[in-house]
Amino acid sequence: xxxxxxxxxxxxxxxxxxxxxxxxxxxxxxxxxxxxxxxxxxxxxxxxxxxxxxxxxxxxxxxxxxxxxxxxxxxxxxxxxxxxxxxxxxxxxxxxxxxxxxxxxxxxxxxxxxxxxxxxxxxxxxxxxxxxxxxxxxxxxxxxxxxxxxxxxxxxxxxxxxxxxxxxxxxxxxxxxxxxxxxxxxxxxxxxxxxxxxxxxxxxxxxxxxxxxxxxxxxxxx
Numbered sequence: 001x002x003x004x005x006x007x008x009x010x011x012x013x014x015x016x017x018x019x020x021x022x023x024x025x026x027x028x029x030x031x032x033x034x035x036x037x038x039x040x041x042x043x044x045x046x047x048x049x050x051x052x053x054x055x056x057x058x059x060x061x062x063x064x065x066x067x068x069x070x071x072x073x074x075x076x077x078x079x080x081x082x083x084x085x086x087x088x089x090x091x092x093x094x095x096x097x098x099x100x101x102x103x104x105x106x107x108x109x110x111x112x113x114x115x116x117x118x119x120x121x122x123x124x125x126x127x128x129x130x131x132x133x134x135x136x137x138x139x140x141x142x143x144x145x146x147x148x149x150x151x152x153x154x155x156x157x158x159x160x161x162x163x164x165x166x167x168x169x170x171x172x173x174x175x176x177x178x179x180x181x182x183x184x185x186x187x188x189x190x191x192x193x194x195x196x197x198x199x200x201x202x203x204x205x206x207x208x209x210x211x212x213x214x215x216x217x218x219x220x221x222x
Contacts, residue, residue: 010034010110013057013081016130024124031116036108043101050090050097052111053131056082059107064179065099073182075099076141085138088131091117157181158191159220162201162210170208177208 008025011017020028034057037043043061044050056078063075063086078084078101086099091114112120120127161180162170178188192208195201200216202209210216 010055010057014055014130016133017126019126020124021126024120024127027116027120027123028112032110032112034108034110036106037103038106039103041103041107043103043107044087044097045100046097048097050087050095050114052087052113053091053117054078054084054087055110055112056080056084057108057110059103060105061101061103061107063099063101065182071182071184072179074180076138077104083131083134083138085135085142088135088138092135153222154181154183154187155191155194156220156222158188158195159200159216162208163213163216163220168210168213170210171206172208173206 011020011025011028037059046066058080060077060079062077063084064072065075066072076085084101086097086101089095090097121131158177158181161177165172174189174192175185177192178185181188192201192203195216196203198212198215200210200212200219202211
């Protein structure tokens with residue numbers, strides 16, 4: 001069990017909660033726990049029950065949806081200082097997870113059991129505002145994803161994925177990129193080859209190098 005000082009330490013990563021009253025802090029001190037997991041750990045699987053609210057202290061995980069044929073599409077990532085919109089949805093609605101998540105960078109999380117979470121939502125306006133503000137922002141991000149999938153071409157989405165890497169050297173396999181886009185590896189390989197032929201990228205084994213960033217930016221905006 002954590003003491004109050006331990007709770008105050010991790011709360012510093014969430015400045016929106018700085019005004020929590022003593023009752024809320026005592027609830028967190030009594031029930032919240034910190035867990036860690038290495039790369040490759042499955043955080044939750046589709047269909048599993050949701051038992052706790054998650055607040056990320058360190059690391060990163062990928063939340064994805066798997067089709068009946070085994071094809072994966074990235075929904076979003078959860079990084080330090082963030083919460084998980086699907087977890088929030090499930091704990092508020094008392095429903096099972098509709099997607100899965102896997103750790104990409106070793107994580108450190110605060111888990112608040114469902115009963116304590118619901119009590120905090122009732123008792124603390126500050127905690128309630130924190131949860132709903134984060135929830136609203138993450139829902140907006142998901143709507144942007146739906147917009148991209150529904151209305152943007154695959155080559156435009158591919159260009160955006162490459163640009164979002166924030167580096168000219170992208171160490172990622174064609175299969176990993178395909179998983180992020182929710183398509184087949186062969187499709188991504190063909191699209192990358194076309195980009196290489198146009199002089200936008202250079203392809204290597206497990207690596208893509210951006211050669212002409214402006215060309216990708218123009219494609220991403222189409």
